[in-house]
Amino acid sequence: MAKELDLSEKRLEHLESVIQKYRQDFYSVGKALKEIQHARHYQKLSFKTFESYVNTRWDMSKSHAYRLIEAISVIDNLSPIGEVLPKNEAQTRPLTRLDPFSQKKVWGKFLKTNKPLSALNIKKFVAAHLGESKKTSRYIEVISEDYKEAVDLMISQIVIAQNDRWKSTSQKTALYWNKVIKEKILWE
Structure with a gap:
């Protein structure tokens, strides 16, 4: 040994x-x-x-x-x-x-x-x-209260679905609707 x-x-x-x-x-x-x-x-x-x-x-x-x-x-x-x-x-x-x-x-x-x-x-x-601090993203600075509330609600639904292990809402469906939202945002 x-x-x-x-x-x-x-x-x-x-x-x-x-x-x-x-x-x-x-x-x-x-x-x-x-x-x-x-x-x-x-x-x-x-x-x-x-x-x-x-x-x-x-x-x-x-x-x-x-x-x-x-x-x-x-x-x-x-x-x-x-x-x-x-x-x-x-x-x-x-x-x-x-x-x-x-x-x-x-x-x-x-x-x-x-x-x-x-x-x-x-x-x-x-x-x-050097006195530098992490700057707040400009994307967060420009947001209406209604939009922020809708985003927060969506995030809470994602958390619920994750905790449920995607049984009541499938991950694939969540990703699909995320894609739809992105397309709507980019639509001109």
């Missing part, structure tokens, strides 16, 4: 080292792309522009290449302040909107929240720091 556990622990260690290696890979790729761009190494391969190089050679959009390059600047900026760093390019993206000083400040505050490290959580935190 102990030998079996020992093998299991070694396997886990190996698997975690693989995860660690590839989790940080965005940094290595971004660093390489930055050097290739800065030194114009792509011209040695007969590419006229960096954009054509990344697109043709690596099947990568120029915007993704630039996001990877921006990501390494964020990681390099945050590295001196702690061990916990963004784990992928998507997590660095919201921080690229901030100057280097603000990146450190906001990152430190985010880590203190103990929220899960996800691109969405970081994006929301940065947006709150």
